[in-house]
Amino acid sequence: MTEIRRLDFIGVPSQDADRSRAFYRDVLGLRPDAKAAYESWAGDTCFGAWEPEKMGMAFVPQKGNPLPLGADDVAASRAALEAKGVTFFGETLDTGVCHMAFFADPDGNELMLHHRYAPRG
Incomplete structure (x- = not known):
């Protein structure tokens, strides 16, 4: 059995990852990740913007x-x-x-x- 140790990040589905990144960073003030263009941080929690449609999945907002x-x-x-x-x-x-x-x-x-x-x- 696999041991789940933590929540690694929160995926934020988007139809425009650049717009999403700007909102989470510029509007909400989350800290940019120095190594990942579409990840932003609130304390120890990473918010990762991604576009489901680019992965062949339907976009569905949370x-x-x-x-x-x-x-x-x-x-x-x-x-x-x-x-x-x-x-x-x-x-x-x-x-x-x-x-x-x-x-x-x-x-x-x-x-x-x-x-x-x-x-x-």
């Missing part, structure tokens, strides 16, 4: 389970992204444990800003 992007201040991060033209779905949600604000990248992949403010456990 919907229904937004990737949670950690932010220290969801309201401030949302305002900064809105100033860059990002459109959010509805108001910021306060669950009593965390704040969440939902949006999508230019390919329709759903994302969220997230901050847990209540102690864990």
Whole structure:
């Protein structure tokens, strides 16, 4: 049996990898990878833009389970992204444990800003 040790990266399906790279780096502020043109980093998590259609697969945006992007201040991060033209779905949600604000990248992949403010456990 194969041992799965970790999540190596998150694949971000795109119809235009250059546009996707620009969004994740220039709009969201993810760190570019010095060795890989279409990989960007948020902390220890790599986001890799790829074009499924170039691999003979259908492009399908990731919907229904937004990737949670950690932010220290969801309201401030949302305002900064809105100033860059990002459109959010509805108001910021306060669950009593965390704040969440939902949006999508230019390919329709759903994302969220997230901050847990209540102690864990």
